[in-house]
Amino acid sequence: xxxxxxxxxxxxxxxxxxxxxxxxxxxxxxxxxxxxxxxxxxxxxxxxxxxxxxxxxxxxxxxxxxxxxxxxxxxxxxxxxxxxxxxxxxxxxxxxxxxxxxxxxxxxxxxxxxxxxxxxxxxxxxxxxxxxxxxxxxxxxxxxxxxxxxxxxxxxxxxxxxxxxxxxxxxxxxxxxxxxxxxxxxxxxxxxxxxxxxxxxxxxxxxxxxxxxxxxxxxxxxxxxxxxxxxxxxxxxxxxxxxxxxxxxxxxxxxxxxxxxxxxxxxxxxxxxxxxxxxxxxxxxxxxxxxxxxxxxxxxxxxxxxxxxxxxxxxxxxxxxxxxxxxxx
Amino acid sequence: xxxxxxxxxxxxxxxxxxxxxxxxxxxxxxxxxxxxxxxxxxxxxxxxxxxxxxxxxxxxxxxxxxxxxxxxxxxxxxxxxxxxxxxxxxxxxxxxxxxxxxxxxxxxxxxxxxxxxxxxxxxxxxxxxxxxxxxxxxxxxxxxxxxxxxxxxxxxxxxxxxxxxxxxxxxxxxxxxxxxxxxxxxxxxxxxxxxxxxxxxxxxxxxxxxxxxxxxxxxxxxxxxxxxxxxxxxxxxxxxxxxxxxxxxxxxxxxxxxxxxxxxxxxxxxxxxxxxxxxxxxxxxxxxxxxxxxxxxxxxxxxxxxxxxxxxxxxxxxx
Numbered sequence: 001x002x003x004x005x006x007x008x009x010x011x012x013x014x015x016x017x018x019x020x021x022x023x024x025x026x027x028x029x030x031x032x033x034x035x036x037x038x039x040x041x042x043x044x045x046x047x048x049x050x051x052x053x054x055x056x057x058x059x060x061x062x063x064x065x066x067x068x069x070x071x072x073x074x075x076x077x078x079x080x081x082x083x084x085x086x087x088x089x090x091x092x093x094x095x096x097x098x099x100x101x102x103x104x105x106x107x108x109x110x111x112x113x114x115x116x117x118x119x120x121x122x123x124x125x126x127x128x129x130x131x132x133x134x135x136x137x138x139x140x141x142x143x144x145x146x147x148x149x150x151x152x153x154x155x156x157x158x159x160x161x162x163x164x165x166x167x168x169x170x171x172x173x174x175x176x177x178x179x180x181x182x183x184x185x186x187x188x189x190x191x192x193x194x195x196x197x198x199x200x201x202x203x204x205x206x207x208x209x210x211x212x213x214x215x216x217x218x219x220x221x222x223x224x225x226x227x228x229x230x231x232x233x234x235x236x237x238x239x240x241x242x243x244x245x246x247x248x249x250x251x252x253x254x255x256x257x258x259x260x261x262x263x264x265x266x267x268x269x270x271x272x273x274x275x276x277x278x279x280x281x282x283x284x285x286x287x288x289x290x291x292x293x294x295x296x297x298x299x300x301x302x303x304x305x306x307x308x309x310x311x312x313x314x315x316x317x318x319x320x321x322x323x324x325x326x327x328x329x
Numbered sequence: 330x331x332x333x334x335x336x337x338x339x340x341x342x343x344x345x346x347x348x349x350x351x352x353x354x355x356x357x358x359x360x361x362x363x364x365x366x367x368x369x370x371x372x373x374x375x376x377x378x379x380x381x382x383x384x385x386x387x388x389x390x391x392x393x394x395x396x397x398x399x400x401x402x403x404x405x406x407x408x409x410x411x412x413x414x415x416x417x418x419x420x421x422x423x424x425x426x427x428x429x430x431x432x433x434x435x436x437x438x439x440x441x442x443x444x445x446x447x448x449x450x451x452x453x454x455x456x457x458x459x460x461x462x463x464x465x466x467x468x469x470x471x472x473x474x475x476x477x478x479x480x481x482x483x484x485x486x487x488x489x490x491x492x493x494x495x496x497x498x499x500x501x502x503x504x505x506x507x508x509x510x511x512x513x514x515x516x517x518x519x520x521x522x523x524x525x526x527x528x529x530x531x532x533x534x535x536x537x538x539x540x541x542x543x544x545x546x547x548x549x550x551x552x553x554x555x556x557x558x559x560x561x562x563x564x565x566x567x568x569x570x571x572x573x574x575x576x577x578x579x580x581x582x583x584x585x586x587x588x589x590x591x592x593x594x595x596x597x598x599x600x601x602x603x604x605x606x607x608x609x610x611x612x613x614x615x616x617x618x619x620x621x622x623x624x625x626x627x628x629x630x631x632x633x634x635x636x637x638x639x640x641x642x643x644x645x646x647x648x
Contacts, residue, residue: 047513048484150597165376192510194375194540196598199584203597221513224543224586228593247590265515266588267547270571275547277519281483 002037004077005215006059006101006183009033011072013058016065026285028054030239031072036217038182041209043230043247044219045262049282051239052219053106056187059217060103061085061093076100076183099129101183102176106191111172112160118171119156122178129179142178149174149207166197170204177208184208185217190225202229223262227251232318235259238283238293240309245319255321257298292324300325332399333502333534334387334419335363339396341382356382358558359396366501367532369524371545371566374555375581380538383555384506387536388421401501420495424507426487430479436490437475443497463493467523485516492523503527504536509544517541521548542585546570554578557614564639574641576619613644621645 010033015026028051036042046052054067063069074085078100085093097103105111113121119139126138143153151174160168169189176184186205190198206229209216218230226233227247234244235256243256254260261278280297283289289296295305304324312320313327341357357379364370372380385391387398400419423429430436440460443449450456461471467489479487488508495503505524509517521544527533539545545552546566553563554575562575573579583594610616616626625644634646 047515195542195581195586196375196584198586199594199598202586203594221515222586223514223588227588227590228586251588251590262515263588265518267518267543268587269543269546269582269585272547274522275518276522277485277516281486 002039004035005038006036006077006217007034007075007082008059009073009075011055011058011074012070013054013063013067014070015054015067024286027051027239027288028067028285029058032239032241034059034234034241036183036215038215039209039213040231041205041216041218041229043226043233044217044236045221045223045226045233046219046236047221047262047282049285050236051285052236053187055236056103056185056217056219060097060101060185061088062097062103078182099179100181101185102179102181104173104176104184104186104189106187111175112168114160117157117159118163122156122175125175125178145178146174148211149177149204151204164197166193166200169193169197169201173201173204173208177212180212181214183215183217185219187219188221189218190220190222198225205229223251223266235262238288239285240293240322242294242323243319243321245315245321249316249319253319255315255319255326256294256323257300257325258294259321292322331365332363333366333368333401334536335361335399336383336387337361337397337399339383339386339398340394341379341386341391342394355558357386357393360555360558360560362553362560362563364502364534364536366534367528368551369528369535369537369549371537371539371549371552372555373539373542373545373552373581375540377557378555379558380555381506384421384504384536384538388419388504418498418500419502419504420498420500421504421506422488422491422495422508424510426482426484426491426511427479429491430487432479435476435478436482436487437477440494440497443494447498449497459497460493463496464490466496466527467493468519469493485512485519488512488520489523492520496527499531500533502534502536504538506538507540508537509539509541517544518547524548542570542581554581559614559642560640561615561642562639564637568637568639574636574639574646575643576621576645577615613642 010031011029012031013029015028017024032055044052044055057063057067058074061074069086075082076085112118119142122142123138126141142156146153151170155163155167155171163171173189190201193201202225205216220226230247232246233250234241235258237258243259250259251263254263265275265277267275278297283293291307292305292309295301298305302324310322310324312322314320339357339360343354343356345352345354360383372383374380382391386393430439441456444456444459450459464471464474469486469489474490482490509520512520524535524537525548528535537545537549549566551564552566552569553560554569556577562569562578569578570582573582612628613626613631616622619626623644631642631644632647633640633642636646
């Protein structure tokens with residue numbers, strides 16, 4: 001088993017909003033414990049509105065008002081030592097970001113400066129993070145990096161708007177990998193992309209992970225993408241992790257009713273029998289149901305589910321689930 | 330009536346650039362297909378294949394460069410844009426329901442307006458009954474709909490509301506342009522199941538435009554695969570997607586990620602970086618990345634060839 005590289009302890013991050021004089025609290029990340037290892041692709045799956053983007057922001061220490069850290073901790077393992085990220089200065093955090101942990105946000109077209117050719121963005125990036133490398137040397141580093149990842153170096157001479165959406169996405173991911181960070185966090189990197197282009201993006205992420213031997217944290221609601229690239233998957237619902245297991249276990253033996261729905265609601269080739277989406281909609285994070293947040297939509301709801309949030313039950317060394325249906329082994 | 334709508338040799342050429350350097354892109358190139366009553370027909374392909382332009386021509390938003398569109402047997406020559414279609418029973422829904430509705434207007438006002446514009450009811454009570462009937466058909470109650478603004482609905486709900494509005498005129502054809510692309514994968518079933526239900530219960534036909542082959546397989550009867558303006562394969566969905574003949578269809582089909590770790594992609598692919606290069610190719614447009622390319626592919630455009638029930642545009646099948 002690999003070493004832990006990023007760990008969270010009962011992480012709580014809420015948005016505190018003032019709406020016409022009334023305070024509203026959005027419980028986006030609600031007591032989340034994660035233990036992410038070196039050299040793995042860790043997937044976080046969940047529908048829109050489950051809090052996964054906020055969780056990523058907390059993981060990369062980008063918590064800014066109205067988002068507040070209400071409780072819990074985030075630890076990085078840097079050079080053999082565990083660092084409490086929540087206690088770091090802004091300058092230390094800035095240095096960690098990009099060298100240790102880099103973030104590819106959703107809709108990452110905005111990362112590339114639209115008035116610079118791609119090589120300009122790469123050059124600026126290298127110059128501000130690798131001392132001594134400027135100008136032509138920086139571009140040479142960029143060219144080698146792209147060639148190594150199977151991307152045509154001629155894209156360096158293009159403006160972002162001249163590239164297709166899929167190519168811009170791959171350029172942004174390549175940029176995030178440039179300084180060989182120990183962790184790359186990608187938020188819905190394949191959403192809105194065509195299926196063949198999506199495959200290229202996933203392939204790129206896999207290549208990078210294999211070359212650098214680092215960790216990729218991949219957030220996407222697309223279970224097909226998770227199945228293709230993740231080693232382990234955590235299922236997130238209404239600000240909480242409800243199940244976590246290896247990819248084989250999650251797809252082969254899903255125990256949480258929500259996980260089962262997520263998988264069963266996907267159409268499969270060769271099978272035209274009726275499939276159903278999860279009935280209803282995810283709850284508002286401002287107005288969570290009591291007990292287990294999934295109970296209003298759960299076909300197996302019991303009385304205890306409406307009153308108390310279930311704790312985690314360990315089914316095996318690599319599989320935990322939080323559901324009253326699942327007893328101790 | 331065997332054919333509800335028939336598109337014949339439809340072509341659309343766009344001219345881009347300045348006076349000094351014009352590039353002509355044939356976005357839709359001699360496309361022909363038909364849709365039967367009570368049938369779900371998928372027009373599938375990736376961005377830039379021409380599927381949306383084709384839909385826009387059928388709806389009358391875009392004028393064809395050449396070709397005809399025949400609806401219920403009534404011919405419409407390419408020279409006249411035909412907006413009367415929308416009263417005759419062709420309605421549409423689009424990718425982003427939040428772009429369809431003005432965020433500052435209550436959604437029910439759109440419904441009452443549609444009822445009034447098309448003269449669908451004689452009193453307010455009748456209007457409410459009609460609206461409620463269509464809302465129920467998409468699984469939404471009048472109570473959860475009345476008085477709300479678009480932002481009070483989720484994306485999936487608002488898309489179902491869009492479908493309800495399209496049903497007000499009792500259309501025979503619904504054109505759905507990427508209706509589930511912006512909806513989470515797990516929620517897509519609720520929308521495409523609706524298409525199936527409406528087809529079975531009221532004989533509605535749907536032109537389902539999408540790049541999501543998995544939902545296309547699940548809900549469609551027949552499918553046409555488009556690539557850079559051409560239909561490269563067309564036929565019953567079971568045959569086209571389970572035993573694809575055209576190398577591009579095969580690539581598309583294999584690239585759909587399956588929710589099964591035992592079925593991971595095995596081979597790496599190369600991606601074409603500058604799309605417009607493929608548009609301007611002589612010969613078969615897929616020749617640049619076709620794993621089975623032959624010499625003739627680079628110089629000659631393939632013919633449309635029938636192999637069993639399936640139409641394929643590929644030199645491999647030439648006799």
